[in-house]
Amino acid sequence: MDRTRKRLPRSVREREIVEAALRVFARHGYHAAVVDEIAELAGISKPMVYLYLGSKERLFVACVQHASRTLTVAFRDAAASGDEPELRLWRGLSAFFHFVAEHRDSWVLLHRQAPELSAAITDELAAARASVLAEVGALVRRGIEEGGADARLGAVDADFVAHTLVGAADSLADWMAGHPDETPERVALRLMNMIWLGMRDVLDGELWTPPPPPAE
Amino acid sequence: MDRTRKRLPRSVREREIVEAALRVFARHGYHAAVVDEIAELAGISKPMVYLYLGSKERLFVACVQHASRTLTVAFRDAAASGDEPELRLWRGLSAFFHFVAEHRDSWVLLHRQAPELSAAITDELAAARASVLAEVGALVRRGIEEGGADARLGAVDADFVAHTLVGAADSLADWMAGHPDETPERVALRLMNMIWLGMRDVLDGELWTPPPPPAE
DNA sequence: AAGTAGACTTACTGAAAAGTAAGATTAGAG
DNA sequence: CTCTAATCTTACTTTTCAGTAAGTCTACTT
Secondary structure (H helix, E strand, O other), X not given: OOOOOOOOOHHHHHHHHHHHHHHHHHHHHHHHOOHHHXXXXXXXXXXXXXXXXXXXXXXXXXXXXXXXXXHHHHHHHHHXXXXXXXXXXXXXXXXXXXXXXXXXXXXXHHHOOOOOOXXXXXXXXXXXXXXXXXXXXXXXXXXXXXXXXXXXXOHHHHHHHHHHHXXXXXXXXXXXXXXXXXXXXXXXXXXXXXXXXXXXXXXXXXXXXXXXXXXX | OOOOOOOOOHXXXXXXXXXXXXXXXXXXXXXXXXXXXHHHHOOXXXXXXXXXXXXXXXXXXXXXHHHHHHHHHHHHHHHHOOOOHHHHHHHHHHHHHHHHHHOHHXXXXXXXXXXXXOHHHHHHHHHHHHHHHHHHHHHXXXXXXXXXXXXXXXXXXXXXXXXXXXXXXXXXXXXXXXXXXXXXXXXXXXXXXXXXHHHHXXXXXXXXXOOXXXXX
């Protein structure tokens, strides 16, 4: 990648290796990712990767932690400011779309891995995903409480909404890739309007229910 | 798997191989999946897989086509019946959740693969995913039109809603795995209420917009 | 200038897994 | 019963890739 064959201190090189690994793991998935390719992308030879990061598995875990930390921080910072719950939710969603659009690899790394991997990796991924969902769930929960809902809706429902939002956002990130004119803010706004207005109605007690079957 | 070492006609054996491959590919992803494991699960030895299906890549494509066909048919059948657009949408979503819960492997195979695979596989996956989205999009579009919306909302918006629904449903399938008391119908109903009521408001012209920033 | 610690490489080993060659077994037709 | 075609297997070859041994090179200290 870089023609300047410069020697770098360990801390810097480690960061570069993790960044390169993030890209390769996201593009190919854990198993298909080749350590040699990661090394080449980092401008270094393979034994350096093993010297600094230990093994392919630990390198992957380091990537997951990096991606998870970055995403959580970006989201929390954006969602912390603002007085009204709607505003906070919108800012959080905007930040989320910004993140997913700009750091596509991190999101893909966390959410597009095959189910069965080693226990260490599975645990780390589960923790990272749970962290995102907890962040969104907390935001929704505060929105529901401060938005003036009665106590009918409990933790289960905030969790439900959080899953809905995260899943929708994931899918809409793909949609954005095919609509380059759309900004993260506009997408977040549209999603807001669908979810939030509907949720408000539901909180007000309005429900659509299917008609009973004619005969059974 | 089966102790009765019975010889089976090619057509039957092929079906069994594809079903076994579907499970293994879904669990491990394309690259980490091992053909020997697929063969063992199908109760057969590896060369049979190659004799009947040609190569690992073509076997995967066969799996994708199988999963895509099954899903599309199940969804279309369920969503075809019903007079009102809401009812059709609800039935379609219910069928979708049923499918994802019962044929988890098929869904995972289609939607949890690493981005960079061979051109043949990428194309097949893209076609399958587009097929699902087109199906959902058509349902939403009819719902919008017959639901009495003016013509403001065009194809782009149905597409947007379709992506939202599919993404949310994908994520909620995970959520369902941790809530075994929830039925696909109940989940579909809740999602309906969030999306449909919100969409109705949006179609009626009601919009939430963020307040302008204080100074810029 | 000499020594040394840390950054870095070439060149290997061993295991895993895609794909194949060559032939064994069995169900059914004549 | 015999022949044949289809089903199925054992036992390879070859490639790819994680991980390592055995150093070399260079920046910095004293």
